[in-house]
Amino acid sequence: MGTFKNPIIPGFYPDPSICRVNQDYYLVTSTFEYFPGVPIFHSTDLVNWTQIGHVLDRPSQLNLDGTPNSRGIYAPTIRYHNGLFYLITTFVESQYGERRNFYVTSEDPAGPWSEPVWLKGAPGIDPSLFFDDDNRVYYTGNRVPPTGQTHAKHMEIWLQELDVKKGKLIGEPVGIWDGALKVAHAQEAPHLYKKDGYYYLIIAEGGTGFTHAVTVARSRVITGPYEANPRNPILTHRHLGKDATITNVGHGDLVDTQEGDWWMVCLGSRPYGGMFRNLGRETFLAPVRFEDDWPVVCPDTGRIEEEMLGPNLPRQKVISPPTRDEFDQSELGMEWNFIRTPRERFYSLEEKPGYLRLKLRAETLSDCGTPSFVGRRQQHLSFNASTKLTFSPKEHGETAGLTLFHSQTHHYRFEVICVQEQPMVRVVKREGATDEVVGEEPISETPIELKVDARLQELTFLYRNRFGNWQVVSEKQDGRLLSTDRAGGFVGTYIGLYATSNGKESTAYADFNWFDYKGE
Incomplete structure (x- = not known):
C-alpha cells in the first residue's frame, strides 16, 4: 500500500x-x-x-x-x-x-x-x-x-x-x-x-x-x-x-475502487510567503470511509495531509516528465498551452528543426487577445526556468523572451528588445495597468540564455551569452504579485515563451532552442 x-x-x-x-x-x-x-x-x-x-x-x-x-x-x-x-x-x-x-x-x-x-x-x-x-x-x-x-x-x-x-x-x-x-x-x-x-x-x-x-x-x-x-x-x-x-x-x-474502497479528489492550495497562492488550486487525494451510511473524509485526522497512507492498489511505474524540452518532436508536449484559442499557426517546430519558432504578433501579454505565447504551469514553490533564445529585433517594439504570467494585468516579462538601436535584455513588472522596468542591461548579440530563479517568493532574473557567466539583470523581485490573493481570479502562474511586435504587423520571429524547468 x-x-x-x-x-x-x-x-x-x-x-x-x-x-x-x-x-x-x-x-x-x-x-x-x-x-x-x-x-x-x-x-x-x-x-x-x-x-x-x-x-x-x-x-x-x-x-x-x-x-x-x-x-x-x-x-x-x-x-x-x-x-x-x-x-x-x-x-x-x-x-x-x-x-x-x-x-x-x-x-x-x-x-x-x-x-x-x-x-x-x-x-x-x-x-x-x-x-x-x-x-x-x-x-x-x-x-x-x-x-x-x-x-x-x-x-x-x-x-x-x-x-x-x-x-x-x-x-x-x-x-x-x-x-x-x-x-x-x-x-x-x-x-x-x-x-x-x-x-x-x-x-x-x-x-x-x-x-x-x-x-x-x-x-x-x-x-x-x-x-x-x-x-x-x-x-x-x-x-x-x-x-x-x-x-x-x-x-x-x-x-470507488475495484477493491470496494472509496476516495475523494478535491482542490486545495499550498500558500507560501504568507497567504499567497501562486500555484493556484491544485488536485489532492483523500481517503473516504462510510459510517452510518454517511461518507467520512480523512477519518483519522479530519484533514488532508502532505503525506498519507495510499490506496490498496498496485502502484504503477512512475514516469517522471523530462525537465528539458529540446523542441525536437513534431508537436508540442501536452504540458504546453496557449492563451485563448489560436486562430493562426504562430508557432513552428519544423521551420527550424530542434527549435520552437514563435512568430511575432501584434497582440501583447497585456491584451485580452491571443498573443504569441506558449506556456506551462508552475508546479513547485521554488524553481528555476531557463531558455536559449536567438532573436534580433529590427523594429521598435519587437520583443521576445520568457514570462512569469498570471494575467494580462499581473506578470513579469524577461525580454530582449531594441532600445534606440541598442539591443537590450530587460525585466518588466506589470501590476495593474502600467509597466515598470525593474532591470536592464545592454547586450551585443544573441543567442543568449535567460533564467528565472525563484526561491519561494523571491525572484532573480539572469542572463548569459555563449562565452560568459550568469549576470543578474534584476533580483529580489516579489513573486507575490503572481498570486490570486494579489492579482484576483482563479488561475495559477504559468511560465511561458512569447514574442510580440507590440501592436504592429511584423514578419519577424524568435527561435527558442530549448526550455528547462526544474522544481524543488
Whole structure:
C-alpha cells in the first residue's frame, strides 16, 4: 500500500473530477481561458497520473476569443456509461456575461471528443451528470433559488432529467438542496452517487477561497427531499490557521475502487510567503470511509495531509516528465498551452528543426487577445526556468523572451528588445495597468540564455551569452504579485515563451532552442 504525496497533480489543476472504468481511472480539471481546454489524466493507482490528452483541443469546440482572465471553462465533470465517456462543463463568456453549459462525448478518453452539445434552459455553473440504474440520466447544477436569495451568493442545487441522445432537458426542474449551512454561500459543484439504496449529493460551499468546504446530503429518492449530514462539512480546512500548509480545500468528487474502497479528489492550495497562492488550486487525494451510511473524509485526522497512507492498489511505474524540452518532436508536449484559442499557426517546430519558432504578433501579454505565447504551469514553490533564445529585433517594439504570467494585468516579462538601436535584455513588472522596468542591461548579440530563479517568493532574473557567466539583470523581485490573493481570479502562474511586435504587423520571429524547468 505505502504512502503517497499530496498534491497528486501539482500546479494549476483545479476542480478535479474523476471516474473509473474497470481498473482504469480518469481525471479532468478546469482550464479557464487557456487552450487546449480540460486536460485528461489516466492512472491505475489513484496516485500517479499521466496526461493522455485534452478534451477540448479544436477551435470548433472552444471559442475563447476575447474571454477575460479567469473566465472560460469552469469545473468539468467526467462520467462513463455504456461504453461512452461524457464530459460536461460550463463556459463562462465574461465576468457578467452568459454562463452556458454543454457536454461532449468520446469512446476513447484520449480523444477525439465530439463537438459540444449546448443545453438550453440550464442556468448556473459546475454541472454534473448522473446515470441511474434504470438508464435514466439526470443533470444537476446550481441556480438562484426561485423564491429568491436570503443572503449574498445564496444558491440552490437543482436537478432535471436529460435526454442525452437528443441533447435536451426533459420534464420539470426540481430544486433539491441549498446547502448544509444557511449562512453559507456559493453552493455549487453538485455530484450525485448511489450507494446501498441512498442517493448522495456532494456539493461545494463557502466559495473557493479560505472558507471552501465539501458538504453532503442523502435521499432514498433522487428528487428528494434530501437530508443533510449532521456532521457537515465533511471536508474543510477553514478551521485551521492561515499558516496551514494546505488551505481552501473543497470541490470534491468521489470514486470507488475495484477493491470496494472509496476516495475523494478535491482542490486545495499550498500558500507560501504568507497567504499567497501562486500555484493556484491544485488536485489532492483523500481517503473516504462510510459510517452510518454517511461518507467520512480523512477519518483519522479530519484533514488532508502532505503525506498519507495510499490506496490498496498496485502502484504503477512512475514516469517522471523530462525537465528539458529540446523542441525536437513534431508537436508540442501536452504540458504546453496557449492563451485563448489560436486562430493562426504562430508557432513552428519544423521551420527550424530542434527549435520552437514563435512568430511575432501584434497582440501583447497585456491584451485580452491571443498573443504569441506558449506556456506551462508552475508546479513547485521554488524553481528555476531557463531558455536559449536567438532573436534580433529590427523594429521598435519587437520583443521576445520568457514570462512569469498570471494575467494580462499581473506578470513579469524577461525580454530582449531594441532600445534606440541598442539591443537590450530587460525585466518588466506589470501590476495593474502600467509597466515598470525593474532591470536592464545592454547586450551585443544573441543567442543568449535567460533564467528565472525563484526561491519561494523571491525572484532573480539572469542572463548569459555563449562565452560568459550568469549576470543578474534584476533580483529580489516579489513573486507575490503572481498570486490570486494579489492579482484576483482563479488561475495559477504559468511560465511561458512569447514574442510580440507590440501592436504592429511584423514578419519577424524568435527561435527558442530549448526550455528547462526544474522544481524543488
